[in-house]
Amino acid sequence: MVFTTALNFVRSRxxxxxxxxRKIFKLAAHFIxxxxxxxxxxxxxxxxxxxxxxxxxxxxxxxMANLWxxxxxxxxxxxxxxxxxxxxxxTRCDILLNRKVLSELACWEPYTFKALTDxxxxxxxxxxxxxxxxxxxxxxxxxxxxxxxx
Amino acid sequence: xxxxxxVQQWATFARIxxxxxxxxxxxxxxxxxxxxxxxxxxxxxYHPMNDCGDHVIVINSKxxxxxxxxxxxxVYFHHTGYPGGATWTLAWELHQKDPTMIMKKAVYNSMDGNxxxxxxxxxxxxFPDENVPKEFLGNVTNEIKQxxxxxxxxxxxxxxxxxxxxxxxxxxxxxxxx
Numbered sequence: 001m002v003f004t005t006a007l008n009f010v011r012s013r014x015x016x017x018x019x020x021x022r023k024i025f026k027l028a029a030h031f032i033x034x035x036x037x038x039x040x041x042x043x044x045x046x047x048x049x050x051x052x053x054x055x056x057x058x059x060x061x062x063x064m065a066n067l068w069x070x071x072x073x074x075x076x077x078x079x080x081x082x083x084x085x086x087x088x089x090x091t092r093c094d095i096l097l098n099r100k101v102l103s104e105l106a107c108w109e110p111y112t113f114k115a116l117t118d119x120x121x122x123x124x125x126x127x128x129x130x131x132x133x134x135x136x137x138x139x140x141x142x143x144x145x146x147x148x149x150x
Numbered sequence: 151x152x153x154x155x156x157v158q159q160w161a162t163f164a165r166i167x168x169x170x171x172x173x174x175x176x177x178x179x180x181x182x183x184x185x186x187x188x189x190x191x192x193x194x195x196y197h198p199m200n201d202c203g204d205h206v207i208v209i210n211s212k213x214x215x216x217x218x219x220x221x222x223x224x225v226y227f228h229h230t231g232y233p234g235g236a237t238w239t240l241a242w243e244l245h246q247k248d249p250t251m252i253m254k255k256a257v258y259n260s261m262d263g264n265x266x267x268x269x270x271x272x273x274x275x276x277f278p279d280e281n282v283p284k285e286f287l288g289n290v291t292n293e294i295k296q297x298x299x300x301x302x303x304x305x306x307x308x309x310x311x312x313x314x315x316x317x318x319x320x321x322x323x324x325x326x327x328x
Binding site: 067070071072074075077080103106107110113 | 163191192193194196197198
């Protein structure tokens with residue numbers, strides 16, 4: 001709620017019924033029907049809406065995390081590397097990108113994402129992680145492990 | 151927008167047709183796989199409000215394999231809405247009535263119940279056998295790999311191959327093969 005003057009906010013806490021109710025009605029301004037006009041109904045719905053808003057702040061984060069993971073999994077599947085192997089391979093290469101950035105790369109920068117899967121696959125094969133299949137693209141990538149071996 | 155970018159966008163958002171052979175597959179595990187293609191969750195551009203789902207043709211739904219004794223134990227519930235209108239149908243009965251129904255319900259139940267679910271289901275085409283209309287088959291560009299490989303039965307091999315297959319022993323003359 002926006003108070004254009006500090007004076008109005010001071011009033012809205014006070015004993016004056018009009019200003020006290022006005023604060024609630026302002027929050028209920030976008031409701032439909034009697035919810036926005038009758039105080040006793042409006043206050044109930046405002047309380048409910050504030051509860052939803054509180055819960056929603058956490059839910060939004062979880063939903064976004066789920067979406068990012070779905071996208072990264074889809075990208076990994078296209079390049080034939082399991083998600084867990086991909087993440088572990090990147091971590092061992094000290095490429096510490098989070099799921100948000102990885103999903104954006106998978107969506108908007110598919111070639112960059114493919115390079116990342118190649119790096120992770122090279123590392124996974126060198127370290128003997130499960131689920132990584134060899135391909136010609138990773139021959140040009142060197143890791144510390146592959147240097148030690150040869 | 152250059153013509154290359156335009157074509158790239160068409161290619162990205164074009165609907166793809168997949169085909170899945172349900173013979174000898176567990177419908178409840180397959181439904182998780184099919185759902186992924188129906189909703190477009192296998193694309194990195196996936197978003198719940200982004201219309202990027204594909205079409206899936208399921209063939210041979212008559213030949214699905216339910217695990218264990220589920221043909222006898224799994225029950226499908228239906229209510230007509232009238233008093234006493236509840237019916238419980240066993241899986242084998244439902245399969246006899248409509249060989250596509252178990253597969254359809256498995257996919258339907260694997261998705262979250264939201265407004266999009268019924269529209270997503272419209273992109274699923276199930277056929278009890280391999281008779282798929284020509285105009286459907288012409289669209290197909292991808293085959294979804296079966297969850298379990300289908301072994302070839304002995305009676306499907308030509309008789310010549312069976313006879314010429316190398317043997318470890320010869321059966322004794324008086325051995326009775328049942």
